[in-house]
Ligand SMILES: Nc1ncnc2c1ncn2[C@@H]1O[C@H](COP(=O)(O)OP(=O)(O)OP(=O)(O)O)[C@@H](O)[C@H]1O
């Protein structure tokens with residue numbers, strides 16, 4: 001090992017190649033042979049949730065911030081894309097980055113005041129803000145059309161090219177998802193990622209080592225929001241319809257379950273978690289088990305936390321993280337300047 | 344001779360309890376000073392004040408002539424103060440290398456843009472500093488091991504390596520010998536002496552008297568938050584006030 005290298009790379013190159021082949025060759029071939037457009041929708045949904053799960057991986061799995069409102073940022077992205085497309089006729093290549101930026105902006109504004117909150121209080125704050133955003137989508141009828149949602153005609157248009165045919169749409173979603181996940185991978189598998197991991201392990205101690213903890217938390221939360229927004233744009237343009245129900249608290253828990261099932265801190269784990277938790281209920285749908293979807297997800301989350309705390313391939317225990325969330329909660333700032341729950 | 348670290352009339356109260364009571368002390372460049380005192384004397388509290396973990400109630404702390412007592416912990420670390428913790432605080436789910444890299448990351452800083460562009464410069468500086476710290480404590484062979492899997496003694500060195508990766512000017516060690524056996528303590532004594540010879544200034548909190556008396560140039564004694572002695576080891580050993588504080592007897 002050369003003296004200037006970070007140890008522990010290597011294998012991930014091979015894994016990346018395998019995933020690329022699977023996403024760009026094997027899966028489309030299988031979908032083509034199966035020849036059912038419904039399966040394309042499932043594949044798109046899996047990829048969109050893989051991106052959501054990967055973006056939550058950065059903030060929850062790596063940086064250790066329990067994010068309970070991720071679906072709301074997904075929603076901000078989806079509504080931004082839908083509104084830009086329907087009101088201003090913008091094509092997908094324009095709405096996608098703008099959706100990401102809008103979600104990132106909201107995430108940044110949320111992060112500013114909440115990042116100094118201690119662990120569990122922060123988690124509760126994200127839950128509350130997620131609900132607030134959800135209620136805005138539901139009740140700001142003039143803009144969001146409320147529960148009726150927004151319909152996008154000619155949804156996936158790339159300038160003058162109509163990409164809405166299932167096989168083409170698949171590739172659009174695949175390219176955006178893969179590029180986004182590679183960016184997240186670069187962040188989490190680097191010294192930047194190490195700094196975030198140190199926050200998850202012991203943020204006070206990291207600060208004593210010179211790490212600017214609050215800045216990094218705000219950054220990672222914002223970046224995570226950006227990619228949730230991008231996923232939202234993918235959803236708006238491939239489903240052709242957005243409504244508040246797709247961005248509710250249950251969806252946030254679904255994404256969290258993916259990260260926990262895969263294992264905290266593991267990007268491949270987060271992706272596998274998304275494949276399983278979207279794929280499995282779709283498989284069960286054939287057996288009319290769709291109604292039990294949320295029950296199944298709840299059971300998976302519960303039993304993974306209890307019996308498989310590191311998930312499938314995680315690097316940190318979810319049970320530990322939860323425990324520490326609560327442990328920090330009763331500590332009062334020793335100077336009593338801030339009240340309980342603030343640093 | 345200007346002091347590297349000077350603590351001037353520092354007081355820290357926790358509610359009704361005065362954990363540090365009007366303490367004035369200093370540490371010169373390249374000095375190895377021991378800080379001792381009975382349990383609850385306020386040693387760890389003083390460390391937390393120096394490293395910015397807790398705010399002062401009164402007084403001031405200067406490092407390299409700069410007032411640091413209002414700074415954030417990471418600012419103080421950037422100025423060149425590295426610390427360890429009494430109750431080991433390693434990052435258990437990270438490798439030994441990644442643990443130590445956090446010190447180097449803290450010193451060098453990391454940015455989103457340079458990470459995304461894979462800039463070689465910053466990453467190489469961090470990894471060189473990390474390897475240097477690992478070599479200094481002799482952990483390079485275990486670099487890829489998970490920190491949680493190290494033995495207790497090795498973890499102590501891991502924590503010191505992480506502080507060294509900051510490339511500090513002042514190293515403050517909170518009871519590094521606690522829980523070590525005699526041979527390990529002897530090894531630690533040699534190691535601290537080597538660090539000191541290498542140019543570091545060190546403030547050492549320790550209950551092991553033999554260790555403190557054998558390696559420190561000067562010893563500061565705290566009792567119930569007050570400084571009761573500040574002299575070379577031989578003088579402190581014979582000081583009746585120190586004996587009283589430790590043994591609780593009138594002399
Ligand atoms: N955050 C805090 N809140 C309230 N009291 C505290 C706090 N930290 C320390 N104290 C009190 O301050 C006093 C000094 O504690 P400190 O930990 O500094 O002692 P110490 O000299 O390090 O002792 P030891 O040798 O046992 O490590 C103790 O009475 C302790 O209970």
Ligand SMILES: [Mg+2]
Nearest residue numbers: 386387388429
């Ligand atoms: Mg102590």
